[in-house]
Amino acid sequence: MVCPSRCEAVFTALRRIEPILVLEQLGSSFFDTTLVMVVKDRSANATYPDADLSREESQQKAMSDFYMIYNLIILLTGILPSLFLAKIGDRGWRRVPIVVSLGGYLMSRVILLLVVLFRLPLEVMFGAAALFGLSGGFAAFWSGVMTLASLGSTPADRSKVLMRVELLYGITGLVGSLVSGHLFQLDNSNLGKGTLLLSLGTLMNLLCFLHSALLLQVKQVTNQEPEEDCQILSQVSSDPATEAPAGMNKVNMALLFTAAALYVTAVGGAMEILSVFVMKAPLSWNAAQVGYGMAAGCMIFITSFLGVVVFRRCVSESVLIMIGMVSFASGIFFMSFVTETYMFYLARSLNMFALIPMPTIRSLLSQQVPAASCGITLTSLQVSLKFAGLAYIPAFTKIYQKTLSWFPGVVFTLSATITVLAMIPISIFGCRSPQRREYERIQGE
Structure with a gap:
């Protein structure tokens, strides 16, 4: 009797969303490390006859040009499909956004594997980027994951469940990044550098796709409090009892949209360059160091989670956002002057709370509109951030x-400056918002 019950428990666990998160993040970690090293290798002999550039500067220009075009293609092709898949999911086909986006993940991994095996031109990856974007990309996958996690939890436990999803994603990325660099260096086959690592990553994405299509279960807990639906994406809240207003507070919404756009511009612009920056002298990273660097980025998921747990007890949400912005601004400004690897990790350690602002902004934004307008408001924010990426x-x-x-390091200084500007609308929002009343306990003598 014990064995069947254990088998049933294991099967039930396999049908949850967590195995998909682990497989996808491991596969993505392996893919990202391989792509960086392949781009570096293919850009080694890049030349620009019309420009007076050294060999290293030519390589850096070629790498940054590739990532600019690659990311813009994903951004442009992914806007409409992600919205379309979200609409299909809202009509009851909850697994569709996850399955379709994971199909895009799998195709992009297979294309990079073909590029490595058959020495195809690196420009083939632009086609992979287009397929990835047309499948909805990360936006469709992550919104699908968050929706399933929300449906499978009660309103009281929802924020805790979503935080656990973020934490699991960060821990898996940490492990995958640490392992990926060493696996890349262990590959001594004649098929192409990174074949072993990329094959493992592709296998994990294949298993992830099959799992989502065949095993994933959509479990919905009966919602006893419909008015709390607009808080689905709220991962941090200083006052759980806050109710959505009857009308829209347009001024507060404008302040939050402005802060979000500025902060995403600062973070996205800096991260766009960081993977290229570490490849040049004086850092000149190898595959193992690239993996360690990505692991440091994944650590921020964990430290930001702990920061929310600690700070939410004693500060308001607007102050919580400011803490995260100060954390990112200080770390990325220090990154401007990094000349040694240990200095890179010092700079990243200052970024420990950098992931706090965006979930908190979404939480505050959901509190500025009626429940019926919450979904379209958060979707509008996401679309506006995508358009900011085009700039x-x-x-x-x-x-x-x-x-x-x-x-x-000028770009990192610029990123820190934009982050400081993002603090201005948040400060104004904090002054406009009603403060939580503090009560003092009067001790009797």
């Missing part, structure tokens, strides 16, 4: 290329 991706890339010869 900051090429802008940061071109600034980096222009300043390579005299101060390549």
Whole structure:
């Protein structure tokens, strides 16, 4: 009797969303490390006859150009499909956004594997980016995951469940990144550098796709409190009892939209360049160091989670956002002057709370509108952030290329400056918002 019950428990666990998260993040970690090293290798002999650039500067320009075009293709092709898949999911086909987006993940991994095996031109990856975007990409996958996690939890436990999903994703990314660099270096086959690592990543994405299509269960807990639906994406809340207003607070919404756009511009622009920056002298990272660097980024998921748990007890949400922004601004400004690997990790350690602002902004935004308008408001925010990417991706890339010869850290200083500007609308929002009343316990003598 014990064995069947254990088998049933294991099967039930396998039908949850967590195995998909683990497999997808491991596969993505392996893919990201391989892609960085392949792009570096293919850009080694890049030349620009019309520009007076050294060999290293030519390589950096070629790498940054590739990532600019690659990310812009994903951004442009992914906007409409992600919205379309979200609408299909809202009509009851909850697994469709996850299954379709994971199909895109799998195709992009297979295409990179073909590029490595058959020495195809690197530009083939632009086609992979288009397929990935047309499948909905990360936006469709992550919104699908969050929706399933929300449906499978009660309103009282929802924020806790979503935080656990974020934490699991970060821990898996940490493990995958640490392992990926060493696996890349262990590959001594004649098929192409990174074949072993990429094959393992592709296998994990295949298992992930099959799991989502065949095993994943959509479990819905009866919602006893419909008015709390607009808090689905709220991962942090200083006052759980806050109710959505009857009308829209347009001024507060404008302040939150502005802060979100500025902060995403700062973070996205800096991260766009960081993977290229560590490849040049004086850092000149190898595959193992690339894996360690990605692991440091995944650690921020964990430290931000702990920061929310600690700070939410004693500060308001607007102050919580400011803490996260100060954390990112200080770390990325220090990154401007990094010349040694240990300095890179010091800078990243200052970013420990950098993931707090965006979930908190979404939480505050959901409290500025009626429940019936919450979904479209959060979707509008996500679309506006995608359009912001159309501006900051090429802008940061071109600034980096222009300043390579005299101060390549200019883009990180610019990112810190934009983050400071993002604090202004949040400060105004904090002044406009009603403060929580504090009560003092009067001790009797």
